[in-house]
Each structure stands twice: as C-alpha cells, then as structure tokens.
Amino acid sequence: MIPISWYLILAAALFSIGLFGVLARKNAVAILLGIELMLNAVNINLVTFWRYLEPAKVTGQVFAIIVFAVAAAEVSVGLALIISIYRRRDTVVANDIDLLKW
Amino acid sequence: MTTMQVLFLIFAAIILGSAYKVVTTKKMIHAAFWLIATLFGVAALYAMLSAGFMAMVQIVVYVGAIAILFIFAVMLTRKDLRDSATPLNDGRFLAAVLSLLTFGGFFLLLKNWTGFTQLPSAEVPADMVGKLGTALISPSAYILPFEVASVLLLAALIGAVYVAVGATKNK
Numbered sequence: 557m558i559p560i561s562w563y564l565i566l567a568a569a570l571f572s573i574g575l576f577g578v579l580a581r582k583n584a585v586a587i588l589l590g591i592e593l594m595l596n597a598v599n600i601n602l603v604t605f606w607r608y609l610e611p612a613k614v615t616g617q618v619f620a621i622i623v624f625a626v627a628a629a630e631v632s633v634g635l636a637l638i639i640s641i642y643r644r645r646d647t648v649v650a651n652d653i654d655l656l657k658w
Numbered sequence: 659m660t661t662m663q664v665l666f667l668i669f670a671a672i673i674l675g676s677a678y679k680v681v682t683t684k685k686m687i688h689a690a691f692w693l694i695a696t697l698f699g700v701a702a703l704y705a706m707l708s709a710g711f712m713a714m715v716q717i718v719v720y721v722g723a724i725a726i727l728f729i730f731a732v733m734l735t736r737k738d739l740r741d742s743a744t745p746l747n748d749g750r751f752l753a754a755v756l757s758l759l760t761f762g763g764f765f766l767l768l769k770n771w772t773g774f775t776q777l778p779s780a781e782v783p784a785d786m787v788g789k790l791g792t793a794l795i796s797p798s799a800y801i802l803p804f805e806v807a808s809v810l811l812l813a814a815l816i817g818a819v820y821v822a823v824g825a826t827k828n829k
Binding site for chain 1: 660662663666670673674677678680681686689690693696697700703704706707708709711712715716719720723724727728730731732734735745746747749750752753754756757758760761764765768773774775776777778779780781782783786789790793794799800803807808810811813814815817818819821822
C-alpha cells in the first residue's frame with residue numbers, strides 16, 4: 557500500500573507549481589489556470605485524508621464537492637471579468653490592467 | 659515496489675509534468691490542454707483512493723466544463739503573447755523562490771507530523787455513493803452547504819452573464 561506521505565507531498569508540489577503560475581504569469585487567463593492547479597492540490601489532500609483517516613464518514617468527500625462548486629463559480633466569474641476587460645481595454649496582461657493603481 | 663506504487667508514480671509524473679507545462683508554456687491554448695492532462699491525472703488519483711464518484715465528478719465538472727470554459731476564454735482573448743520573449747513577468751525569480759520556500763515549508767511541516775507514513779485505517783464502505791447522496795440532502799447533515807452552493811452557482815451564472823454581455827451593452 558501507498559503511505560499517506562506520497563499523496564501529501566504530491567499535493568504540496570502541485571500547490572507550489574500553481575502558486576508559481578499565479579505569481580509569475582503575465583496573462584490573466586494563465587493566472588486563473590494556476591488557481592485551478594492550487595484548488596486541485598487542496599482537493600487531493602481532502603480526499604486523501606478522507607481515505608486514510610475517516611473512510612467510513614462522508615465528510616471529506618462532501619468538503620471536496622463544495623470545493624468543486626466554488627471552483628466552478630470562481631472560474632466562470634473570473635473569465636467573464638477577463639473577457640469584459642479584453643473588450644474594453646484590448647489586453648489580457650495583468651500588468652496593463654492598472655486603472656486602480658496609483 | 660507494488661503495482662499500486664508504480665501506478666502512483668506514473669500518475670504523479672503526469673500530474674507534475676503537465677502542471678509545470680501549464681505554468682510555463684507560451685501558447686495559452688497549449689496551457690489549457692496541459693491543464694486537461696493534469697485534471698485527468700488527478701482523476702486517476704481519486705480512483706486509486708477508491709473515491710470513484712469523485713473521479714467521475716472531476717472528469718465531468720473539471721474537464722467537461724471548466725477546461726472547456728478556459729479554452730473558450732483563450733479563443734475569445736486571442737491577442738496572445740506569442741511574440742513576447744517570455745510568458746512570465748519580471749518577478750518570476752522571486753516567484754520561483756517563494757514557491758520553493760512554500761514547498762519546503764509544507765515538507766518540513768509534514769515531516770514532523772507523527773502520522774506521516776501511516777496506511778489506510780479501514781476499508782471504504784461498499785455503498786459510498788449512496789451514503790454521500792443521502793448526506794447531501796439530509797437536514798441533519800449537509801443540506802445547508804449544498805443549497806448554499808447552488809445559490810452561489812446561480813449568482814455566479816447571473817453575474818458572469820451580466821459582466822461579459824451586459825457591460826458592453828451599457829457602453
């Protein structure tokens with residue numbers, strides 16, 4: 557059998573890669589892609605802890621399903637915002653979206 | 659090494675390799691396709707954790723809906739950055755250091771945890787999906803978060819339509 561540590565280290569690595577994407581990408585759509593990677597890392601952790609610690613209860617899976625719903629809502633609103641900005645300002649580069657910057 | 663461990667290492671390599679391509683590749687449409695590879699790898703991990711329902715939801719919701727939404731967004735914002743030298747901004751070295759520090763911090767935290775190498779404590783009950791469905795609509799369990807999630811999705815739907823379509827009409 558696989559020890560729990562393998563899954564946890566994989567999730568930590570995936571989270572760090574997603575964090576790098578959020579911090580370092582120019583394109584705003586790519587920043588949302590990084591957020592999706594981080595949410596997936598969190599979900600791996602939730603399902604792993606459910607399987608290894610409390611497989612008889614449903615709590616871990618319910619938690620992960622709520623994360624799915626929040627991710628879907630977040631990505632739809634985020635992409636709508638990016639498309640709206642692209643129509644008004646003709647750019648998706650996060651550095652160029654500086655209307656509120658002083 | 660058992661078969662499960664070999665399978666895990668293969669899926670982990672797929673997940674981490676394609677996740678790396680997601681954050682570094684130049685063409686956005688390729689990044690979206692690499693994201694699909696990552697999501698399939700995560701679905702395979704759910705299946706290995708005997709969470710078959712989660713694996714199906716991962717494929718249907720993430721690959722079937724979210725990844726397709728990303729591909730639409732990439733195609734609608736077509737003025738991409740292919741001609742610029744790098745898809746990463748000026749803070750990329752700081753970002754890399756910060757990500758590595760985050761990973762190191764997680765690793766140290768996990769290493770000091772006593773249950774770090776434990777194995778599954780019990781078997782998964784046979785009717786897991788049935789229990790999950792009952793719990794999601796039972797007033798003594800999770801019906802409130804379930805309904806709040808549906809209200810959140812409705813609000814996101816209306817908000818996304820308003821922001822993407824209505825805002826141009828008002829211009």
